[in-house]
Amino acid sequence: MLTADGVPLRRSLNRALRRQKLRAMLLIAPLLVFVLITFLAPIGDMLFRSVENQIVSNTLPRTVASLSDWDLASETPPDETVFRALAHDLVIATELKTHTRLGSRLNYEASGMSSLLRSTGRDVEDFGEDLSASLADLDPVWAEPVTWADLLGDPAWRAEHESWAATGQRSGAPAFQPSATALTALPRTTEIYGAFARITQEVNGRNLMRQDPWHLVAITLIEEIKADPAAAQAFAGEHAARLAAIAGADLAQADFTAAFADSNDRWITPTPWSVIALYAAPYTPGYFLNAVDLGKTPEGIAPRPADEQVYIMLFMRTLWLSLTITALCLLLGYPVAWLLANLPARQANLLMILVLLPFWTSLLVRTSAWKVLLQRQGVINDVLVWIGLIGDDARLVMINNQLGTVIAMTHILLPFMILPLYSVMKTIPPTYMRAAKSLGANDWSAFWRVYFPQSVPGIAAGCILVFILAIGYYITPELMGGARGVFISNRIAYHIGTSLNWGLAAALGTILLIVVLVLYWVYDRFVGVNNVKLG
Amino acid sequence: MSLPVYATPLQRIWHVAFRVLCGLIFFFLVAPILIIIPLSFNAQDFFTFTPEMLRLDPAGFSLKHYDDFFNNPDWRLPLLNSLAIAPVAMLISVGLGTLAAIGLSQSHVPFKGAIMAILISPMIVPLVISAAGMYFFYSRIGLQGTYWGVVLAHAALGTPFVIITVTATLVGFDQSLTRAAASLGAGPLRTFFKVQMPLILPGVVAGGLFAFITSFDEVVVVIFLGAPGDKTLPWQMFTGLREQISPTILAAATVLVTVSALLLITLEILRRRSERLRGLSPN
Amino acid sequence: MKIKTLLGATALATLPLSAGVAFAQDLPACENCADSMVLMSWGGAYQASQVAAYAEPYTALTGVTITWDEGSNEAVAKMRAASEAGNMTFDLVDVEGPDAQRACDEGLAVEVDFDAVLAPGTDGSSPTDDFGASGSIINDCFVPQIVFSTTFGYRTDVAAWNGKTPDSLCAVFDLENFPGMRALEGRPKKNLEWALLCDGVAKDDLYDVLSSDGGVDRALAKLDTIRDSVVWWSAGAETPQLLADGEVVMGSTYNGRLFSAIEEQKQPIAMLWDWQVFDYDGWVVPAGLDEARMNRVMHFLHFATDTQRLADQAKYISYGPARGSSQPLVSTHATLGIEMAPHMPTNPANQKNYLVNNIEWWADNQDEVEAVFQNWLAR
Known part of the structure; x- marks a missing residue:
């Protein structure tokens, strides 16, 4: 079949259909992209943060690498190599002040890691002080910053640096370049000095020729020369002689194990090391384990210490309070919805305003109202005292506890129960009840066996809606709940804003999100998203 | 919705009780919102009705909180x-x-x-x-x-x-x-x-x-x-x-x-x- | 609001505009400076004293717009969050000593060269010496403003106390003689020390006990005994309000807030100076400001921490100035006309028993103790 223009009808129809689809997609696309960027990407970011853990391997790369040989189940701390690696990492971390953040991170897993890293962070720059002093004793030139730059730096860079220094400028110093000789003959020393130079110049903005290198540079140099005295030959002139003198001198060995033990004796127990090793991976299930009161131990996944187990309890409390609120809403909402559905339209519309006004009123207004009403010196207590129900000194405590949260949230969520109940009850023909009664049922059994079953979809819709809204509540529990009336959301907000345990906040949020999405799916099955009615 | 003339006394009581119950629930819904309106005109810095307000004495009311709301930069x-x-x-x-x-x-x-x-x-x-x-x-x-x-x-x-x-x-x-x-x-x-x-x-x-x-x-x-x-x-x-x-x-x-x-x-x-x-x- | 309105009104009424012109000559011009600032402080009466003593005079002199954020009780967290977010929304942050130490340790605050940035004392002493005289220099990042204390206030009209008045800190833990709700800060700092003091630990052993195994648990066990009678606060303004409203019968807060409630609002509240905890409060400059904002902040700091400004602040709130040279200038309250000296935490009559916050201990152990405390609180 052909259309008037001679194109096959099937193709013409297909094209029209494609066109239509394309037009629909073009209309939808802007919002879809907008929601993807402003809303779904953030949710995705949260999911990512709940497993992301790069801070450990980024802050302590050498320690993490050298710890891989250490047996997690070991009763003893790792050997000197690992202590040295940690000293190396920590010297850099303390200069960058990242060790405190790492401490906070590891402290989420094992209490005590934060103070351990903070206190050792203060000591670590002095580790090996005696060795670098003895090097200076051997030859005072080692106490001159310039000696190190001359020995390890590229000659062209040195010349450039000299001409920069001559200009008297304070910024814009040429960045350190290692010499090819140093890189091959003294690779480890050059690496550490390179790190020192980078931090001194870029982070602290200081002149490299005026800053004493870390003791770790001297210690590494001594070791490298002792291990391979021939390395001295690679250098020219006075450098060769100085390095040879080190090879021949009687210098002590660095002992980082002792230095760490001296700073804090927890370092010579296996505990901190197992924490670092367990949480070294760049992605970890650790936050999710924490969110359900579990933790990683060398023996596997185990419950956390009793005094740290709060999250299961908080989830249960959130569920329990949400259920209570949902049940109260149903109890209060059902009669009202029934009345609205069965009154003449004019009266029902008027009464409907009493439901819609709270629905439209700001959440904070309603929370403020309850805070004012429920205070010890508030209106409700005043009325109770005035009618003599309670004594003036026995005023009821109704805020800063679970009671306050439940009362205020029941009030706030009640319209969300009434509206779906009403829309379902509106569709139940009153003739059914009359028919039941005419067949001999009394009022109660007519209601219970005929009307009630037909209102169940409304109950389901209202309950799921109220429950979904309740378990995610934050503002009202925060203001009304005190310490024991708060929800999991408040804990999430606390971890984002105060404790800065963003990973745990993200993991808790993810769990809550999954619960809500499952409920939403159920709601969709029962009611259908498209049938959501507003107002 | 009106009650048929042949309703039993029990049905009448239930009918009235049900309306009272619904009235109380509507009161619960709206009262907290409405009660803050008179309280916001309190001449005192309290959250409860002062004796002057209950007597409807004009001295008990003032617009000072509104003045604060519209004029205080906070x-x-x-x-x-x-x-x-x-x-x-x-x-x-x-x-x-x-x-x-x-x-x-x-x-x-x-x-x-x-x-x-x-x-x-x-x-x-x-x-x-x-x-x-x-x-x-x-x-x-x-x-x-x-x-x-x-x-x-x-x-x-x-x-x-x-x-x-x-x-x-x-x-x-x-x-x-x-x-x-x-x-x-x-x-x-x-x-x-x-x-x-x-x-x-x-x-x-x-x-x-x-x-x-x-x-x-x-x-x-x-x-x-x-x-x-x-x-x-x-x-x-x-x-x-x-x-x-x-x-x-x-x-x-x-x-x-x-x-x-x-x-x-x-x-x-x-x-x-x-x-x-x-x-x-x-x- | 009672407190805030009152102070706001007094601040406006007493702002010496003519005086502002007088020191205009002393204030050097600010080159390449931002024309607005966001300051983070504590809200309430304290912030009002800062507004009156230096923010408004500074705005009058320079036209700089100052926005306040009342977030200081979570200052370090907010700075860390803003720094991780790469968008430092604050120009200057008011913190207490231990938080300043943490901000400095974590690289969130920049070091301030006292002698280059701050004004010399009116007695000619260098800023380092002048602040040093009051012992308020804690670290290189912290520019001190005041010495304050955290202490308890109680209502004087509690019928259930049968005429008894609390005269020792341990009345807080004595529900039998002093029934009623208490307000305590929902943070471990100070609460743990007070609990241990009332559990029989000597002042000198406090931090040894807290560092030992089970030390924190012991303090929490003591707090458990009153837990059901505690309202936990998060902002210093809450306790005076709760006391004034009769929601609690006693509560901890900063001494200046209680002064405002007692002397300015004439509330039936009295001070319990026993075991007040001294601390310094001051400014830190967050890291990550661009040059223009940094210049503006330094220019403001020079003005706001000079001898006269710090002494002026004591006209509005009973905190001691952190400069040696300001102390002789402390006089009378701006509107009440009463002598401020007897209301200062440092007044000898008020400091028979006192604690000084152990800044290093708290900087090191805050993460651990905070986590334990919050878990305890949630249960």
Whole structure:
């Protein structure tokens, strides 16, 4: 079949259909992209943060690498190599002040890691002080910053640096370049000095020729020369002689194990090391384990210490309070919805305003109202005292506890129960009840066996809606709940804003999100998203 | 609903008791909101009725909390900020949401269910989770702590309402009207503005009001995303409630209740208009 | 609001505009400076004293717009969050000593060169010596403003106390003689020390006990005994309000807040100076400001921490200035006209028993103890 223009009808129809689809997609696309960027990407970011853990391997790369040989189940701390690696990492971390953040991170897993890293962070720059002093004793030139730059730096860079220094400028110093000789003959020393130079110049903005290198540079140099005295030959002139003198001198060995033990004796127990090793991976299930009161131990996944187990309890409390609120809403909402559905339209519309006004009123207004009403010196207590129900000194405590949260949230969520109940009850023909009664049922059994079953979809819709809204509540529990009336959301907000345990906040949020999405799916099955009615 | 004349005494008692019960529940719904209105005119800095107020003595009432609300920068700036954020967020929500709702109402939309679920999701996800995610992500792209960060976030939260209300008006929309317009020579734009727009307008306005109030009342996201200079009215109320509940909060609350009541009336009028229009349509 | 309105009104009424002109000549011009600032402080009466003593005079002189954020009780968290977010929304942050130490340790605050940035004392002493004289220099990042204390206030009209008045800290833990709700800060700092003191630990052993195994648990066990009678506060303004409203019968807060409630609002509240905890409060400059904002902040710091400004602040709130040279200038309250000296925490009559916050211990152990405390609180 052909259309008037001679194109096959099937193709013409297909094209029209494609066109239509394309037009629909073009209309939808802007919002879809907008929601993807402003809303779904953030949710995705949260999911990512709940497993992301790069801070450990980024802050302590050498320690993490050298710890891989250490047996997690070991009763003893790792050997000197690992202590040295940690000293190396920590010297850099303390200069960058990242060790405190790492401490906070590891402290989420094992209490005590934060103070351990903070206190050792203060000591670590002095580790090996005696060795670098003895090097200076051997030859005072080692106490001159310039000696190190001359020995390890590229000659062209040195010349450039000299001409920069001559200009008297304070910024814009040429960045350190290692010499090819140093890189091959003294690779480890050059690496550490390179790190020192980078931090001194870029982070602290200081002149490299005026800053004493870390003791770790001297210690590494001594070791490298002792291990391979021939390395001295690679250098020219006075450098060769100085390095040879080190090879021949009687210098002590660095002992980082002792230095760490001296700073804090927890370092010579296996505990901190197992924490670092367990949480070294760049992605970890650790936050999710924490969110359900579990933790990683060398023996596997185990419950956390009793005094740290709060999250299961908080989830249960959130569920329990949400259920209570949902049940109260149903109890209060059902009669009202029934009345609205069965009154003449004019009266029902008027009464409907009493439901819609709270629905439209700001959440904070309603929370403020309850805070004012429920205070010890508030209106409700005043009325109770005035009618003599309670004594003036026995005023009821109704805020800063679970009671306050439940009362205020029941009030706030009640319209969300009434509206779906009403829309379902509106569709139940009153003739059914009359028919039941005419067949001999009394009022109660007519209601219970005929009307009630037909209102169940409304109950389901209202309950799921109220429950979904309740378990995610934050503002009202925060203001009304005190310490024991708060929800999991408040804990999430606390971890984002105060404790800065963003990973745990993200993991808790993810769990809550999954619960809500499952409920939403159920709601969709029962009611259908498209049938959501507003107002 | 009236009781038949042959009702038994028990039925009569139940009938009355049920009405009283419903009355009490309506009282529970409305009283907390209404009671703050007289309290906001308290001449004292208390949250309870003073003896003067109960005697209706004019000396017991004053407008001083309103004076504070409108003249104290602690309250005036947040009010202005809220008024600078909510309308812009609303315009974005309405613009994008209306287009998408029209798109969704076409007969052949691939992955309609999935798209609908995505577009509705900002309404379903608990605010604290949205706020957390936005805080993390907006930090990465430099939107955290900015005016536009708050506006975009609020716009995202408002769009589901626009979609729902506009889709609802489009359900009863007769597509043959657009075809008729097209066959009479109107271009797509002309068809949209002359035929579709007047019919879906009530839905658009209702969605816009929802989007407006979503932003105007929103506090969780703005606490996470906003800079101190962008403090909004709900944020100021939240701070005030947490730290010291001042009677000015009641003045602010009364103003907000008035705004809500006006919005409610507008919506009701729109609903009736929409029903009338639909009644005229060929369906 | 009672407190805030009152102070706001007094601040406006007493702002010496003519005086502002007088020191205009002394204030050097600010080159390449931002024309607005966001300051984070504590809200309430304290912030009002800062507004009156230096923010408004500074704005009058320079026209700079100052926005306040009342977030100081979570200052370090907010700075860390803003720094991770790469958008430092604050220009200057008011913190107490231990938080300043943490901000400095974590690289969130920049070091301030006292002698280059701050004004010399009116007695000619260098800033380092002048602040050093009051012992308030804690670290290189912290520019001190005041010495304050955290202490208890109680209502003087509690019928259930049968005429007894609390005269020792341990009345807080004595529900039998002093029934009623208490307000305590929902943070471990100070609460743990007080609990241990009332559990029989000597002042000198406090931090040894807290560092030992089970030390924190012991303090929490003591707090458990009153837990059901505690309202936990998060902002310093809450306790005076709760006391004034009769929601609690006693509560801890900063001494200046209680002064405002007692002397300015004439509330039936009295001070319990026993075991007040001294601390310094001051400014830190967050890291990550651009040059113009940094210049503006340094220019403001020079003005706001000079001898006269710090002495002026004591007209509005009973905190001791952190400069040696300001102390002789402390006089009478701006509107009440009463002598401020007897209301200062440092007044000898008020400090028979006192504690000084152990800044290093708290900087090191805050993460651990805070986590334990919050878990305890949630249960």
